[in-house]
Each structure stands twice: as C-alpha cells, then as structure tokens.
Amino acid sequence: MTRNTGLFPVPTRFGIDAMRPSRNEMETLARRASRGAGLSWGLAEDAGHVTRWLLEAGLPGPQMLIERLERLDGLALTELGPSSVAGASWISSSGLLCPIIVGALIADRPDLLRRAGGVSLQGVVCPVLIIPALVRAACHLNEWVSVQWQELQLSFDSNSVQSRGNLSAFHDKESSHLTCRIAQSGGSELPMPSERSWVSRDCHQRLQVMARRTLAPATDLSRQRGAG
C-alpha cells in the first residue's frame, strides 16, 4: 500500500492534483529532503524552517527548495558558501551560493550586514530562500533590512515584508546577484494568506524522492529484531 495516496483531487492552477500540507509536515519533508541532497543536519533544519516560513507567507518555499536541492545536489557545502566574509562582496569557490548556507551565515552574524553599501552576494541560486534569514537579521538588529535581485526589492522588519517591483522574481531559479543592506526600500505590504497554501503533487513528489534518500531500506534483520 503506498503512502499518502489520498491527495485531494482539486483542479487548480498547478494541474489536477495539489495538496495543502500542514506547516509541520512540510517542514519535516523539507528537512529530510535537504539532508537527502547533502546538506548537513543543522543546515537541513534551517532549510525546514525556511520552507515553513515561506509556505506560511504564501511564497514558493517548497517549490524553490526542490529547485535548489536538485540544482546543487551533492555539491560540497564548503564550495557553496562564501570563501570569505571579510569584504563587501561574497562569492564561493564554485561561483554559486546556496541560499540556505548564506542565509544561515547572515542569521548567525547579522552584524555582517552593517556595512556602508551593504553586502553583495554573487551567484545565489533560488534567492527567495534567503528571505527568512534576512527577516531574522532584521529582528535581531532591530532595523529594516532590504534585499534586491533582478527587478525585485524587498524590505523586512520584525512585523512586515514590503515589496516593490517584479514579484515573478520570487520564482527565480537561476543564480542572481543580490544586494543586502540595512535600509528600508519601501513598497507595498506583502499580504499574509489566511488559508493554507497549495503545493503541487509534482513538487511534493520531487521532495519525497530527495527525502527518501535518508530512509534506510528494510532488511530482514531489522524486521526480525522487532522493529516498530
């Protein structure tokens, strides 16, 4: 018997099948999938929190997470973070920055954003995934933090997310040049959804494929030993 076959069949803009996961199950799936794609457990936990936050905000967290995981699958983590944070421009040895890794870095040390002109991040894949870390930084610093990539500008403080420009940039998968600074760039408030967000069956299944890598195949030995 396959698991989770009871998806609500509802015609939506995603296609025939979509589901409305709870925050908890999406966070768990995101964490396992991230671990399956090679992130350390600590970074996988962060990926889970990031995806949950974005899902709750009505932003394409799960969708962009699977894109990042597939694109950077198995690459060495030390090549996906900045080689140095001493300067104003952060770039990795591979030329690509993982938004989970660089987001964690900023959330760990938000004062790194305190630079005239801000910090420039080169080659960030799926930039939307960095947003929750910047919100954390804004809360910690008690300042507005803004980020820009392509034609989208976002600002965050502890209570709101403001946007200005082209919202389709939320769905950018390719690497982008981001600028983060302590500033408010204005714009309109991003509305918080009042209901659960939809996630397509395709996205969900791709995440499950990644997550399944963390699951050990059953062996006769484990069954014999009275496993639950």
Add this chain to the structure above:
Amino acid sequence: MSKPIPLREPSRVMRLERLGAMHQSRLSFMRILVRRMRRERWQFSRPVFEVDARGVGHAVMSTQTPRGRYSLVAFFHELDDELRSDRVIAEAWDATFALFDGVPEDEDIQRLSRNVPLQEAGRLSCKELTLSRANRSDRLWWPVIESLASGVQPEAELLRSVGYLMRTTAVYGSGKFGAADREDIADRPEFSAPFQVEMLTVYLIRAVVRDLLQHMANSWGGERSVTLDTDMARNLGIGNSTGLGMAPFLLNHPMLFNNWVLAREKAIARVRSLPEASAEQWNLFRSLLASGRRSLDHWATTDPEQAGKIARLRLDLLAVQSQIDAIPESTSQPWNHLHEWADQMLSLEGQEYLASLMLEPYGDLVDSLAESLSHDRAPPTVDGNMSVAELKALLERNYEWALDMDWQTPGSQAHVWYISEEKQEPRLGLRDLEDLDDYEQPLAPARDAAAVYSAIGGWSDTEDIGDFLLQHPEFRQIVRRVQSLSALPYAEIRDNTIGESLLPIDLLRCKLAFFGATRFDPRSDRWVRIRLFANAPYPEELNQYDSQYWPFSSANTLWY
C-alpha cells in the same frame, strides 16, 4: 526556621534510569485535562451513532467547551483476527478516529470516511486536530459482550487484569497527515498545556468504545442484556502500545522537555520546602498511598525485569508507610525529611513514585505550574559571534559528562538510530551488524558534543564560531543545541543515547509518565503497553463528585 529546598540537581534527575522510572503526577497532561473539563463544566453528547449489531458503522462524540465544540468522529470496522496488529505497519484496525474542530457536517463525515480508515495513507484537513486508531482486546471484547448480553456482569478479575476494552496504537496531532498545526490552536486556553488534543481524543475514545461495546451487547442480548457496571467501566482505561516511534521525541524537543521536568522539580521543591503538614494532608497522603499500594496488585507484566521493579516498589511503599507512621509530629519540613530518607532507602521507582505522590495533597501549590509546561516559540538561532573559547567553556560546563565518556570503545556507539523506508518510523539498529551509517539520524547529542569539542580544539580561542561553522557545517546542529540549551538545566539527558546499554523504553516511559499513563508493561526493551485514563470519570460523571484524585480510585472506591 525552615529554608527553601533547592531543585534537585540535573546530574541526578536527567539520567535515563531515573527518567525511565517516572510515574504520573498532578502535572501529567491527562490530569490537567480532567481538571479543566470539570472546572469549566464541559458538556458531552453523542449526536451520531449509526452502528449495526456487528459493531460496524460510525459515531460522533462531541463536547461543548466555553470556547467551542470538539467532536470525535469514530469509524468502527469489521477486522479479521489475523489482521489485528499493534505494529505501525498494520493496514487495518477495529476502530479509526479523527478529532474534528467543531461540529462536522455530512460532507466532512463523508470525506473523513474516505480517509480516516486509511490512517497514514489518507489525508486530513486543518479542520481535524488528531488522527488515531484502536484495536479490541482479544481477551475482553467478546467475553464481556457475551456476559452482558446474557444478563450477567463480566468477571471483575478479568476486567481488572486486562484493564481496557480497546488499545490505541498511535495518536497523531501537530499537523501530521494534514491535520491542524499546533500553532493554529496553541492560543486556545483549553489547549495551552501540552498534548491536550491528544488527551481529549483518547478520553473521548474511551467513552465511545464503552458505548460501542454496550450497543453490541444490547443488540445481541435484547431484553436480557444488562449495562456494564459503572464502577467496573470506570476502572477500565484505554490501552496503548508504544514503540520506537515515540523514542526520539525527548531528544528532538529538549526545550519542551526542560519545561516538563522543571515544572515537576519546582513542584517537588515547593512541597519539600513546606514547614509542616496538616493532619488532613497527612491523612490524604496515607489514603492515596494505601490505594496506590493496592493497585500495584493489578500492575501485571510479563517482563521479568519490570516485575522485579514492581516487587521492589511494593516493598518500597510498605517502607514509606512505616516511615510516615514513624515521623514525629513536630518534625520540621516533614516532606523533605521523607524525601531525603527515600533518596537513601528506596529504589528509583520508589523515589519517583513518592516524589509524585507527595504533590497530591497540594493542588493549590502546584497545579498552576501547568501553565509553564508548553514551549511555543520560534526555533533557536546560532550565535555566530560566540568565540571558540566561549563555546569550549559552555561544553566544559554543561557537557562535561559527555566529554568524559570514552567514545572509542565499540560499545559506546553500538546503536544507530535510523528511519525506515518501509513505514517512515524510527528504528534502532546495531552499527556492527547493519550497514546504516549513511542513514544515521542525529540522536546522539552526547557523542556530537564530544566531537565538536574535539574539533574546536585545533582552533584559536578568539576565532568566531561562525567561521568555524562555515568550514565545518557538520557541527551546526550540535553548536545550535549547546548554545540554545545553555541556560536550561533539564533539557539534556545526561546519558549516551547510542551506547550498548541504552534501553529505549526509558525514553518512552518518561514521556508517557508525563502524559499520565499508568501500568507500564514492557514487551521488550523498545516496546511498552500502558493504560490511559483508567479510573477517570466518564463524561457524564465529571461533575458528579470530586474526581481530582482519580488515578488512585479503584473499582471499589471513588475519591470524594
């Protein structure tokens, strides 16, 4: 002049052997729920009961609270005896349930009828709070029906020895399978304490299962049938079978666990600090002790080790009886006197039984600690600006017990936690026998603490942990854990959770004791059967008498 007694040391409390010897107390989640239901006069009804004589159909058991209604939607199935299994890989059950937030419409019941019987293979919506299932007791179900149908009460001893009509094998909440998240309900006062939706679910299951059995007896026996004696019915709980699925919880939720242990320790310290005890309080304690001793006779287990512990507990409680008779009336801080005597003289089971029992006469003093049990906060961050020196100091202060362990011996890492593909449930393997290293779940904080301590040894004291983590992302989780738990005395279990002497059942029993479970019956070192709500008042009885001491009732005595 009596002095306030400090909290017990974490080095003493946070050992698996002791945590695995814990007993229910006033602060257990089930007790908190029953107190609230009584205090707020929750009203119960059964608006739907469409069940045939074979016991197949569905029912809705509903409760009206000050805030709103909650409804247990129950589906009763016909299950072949060979298919009945407690294991998480079972695919069919005697009864399946969902707790609905409000009153379900017909279309909700239709939708649930397509999903709930499938359990993990179905989906819930945010209108559902929990998902669960239960199986009939093979020993009791039909014998009790046959008795009642023929006009006779069943054998009291049989009921007492089994103790339940059905047992649940899982109760899922917190957003699992699409149910509502904890965040959606955490600000409702009735759910502010931990696991209240799960406890409410089991409470309602117990009531509807009794109704189902009675219905079947009445259908079979017609005019001749009798109603199950109320005292015997009340003595019955809902059985429960818990395995490794629950084991990682205390390790994965250290901040929450800290709150539970801290609340109980504060309660214990408050009572120990009391300068004296009134005659009334002593008498109540004596009565509850006597009742507790009697109920030990019905705490049956096939596990020889647990049987030994129960035998020892019997002797311990006899010793407590003698000791309280011997304490001079003028003794200052008599509870502390008793507690310190117990530390020297009793087994761990005895010590923890006594610690819980001492709280019973003091609801006014300890019940308010229930408000501090939950932990509904944002996930912790990493402090990247902490220096290597500071992290070293933290590890030396809070994890010296882990740093002192020898991690090179094969026994020290004998076990490996993993999650099975088959049913996505935690399992425990043997590192030497099974090739599981690639799948290891991070459930060994002691080992990880020792590992990160060793790794930062090569870094200069003034470097930032943030830089260390950029180079060593594999230590991110343990660094966050060590930092975020640094001020929480009871967050970390001070034992090796992958060592050869690990008994996973200690992790299960500890959490179940906080739930309020009784009659721990280990079936292996990683599987335990328990009872929930045994002796609790049924919905119609909640306000008939003062039931605050219900765990100490028996089939013969109620606590008025």
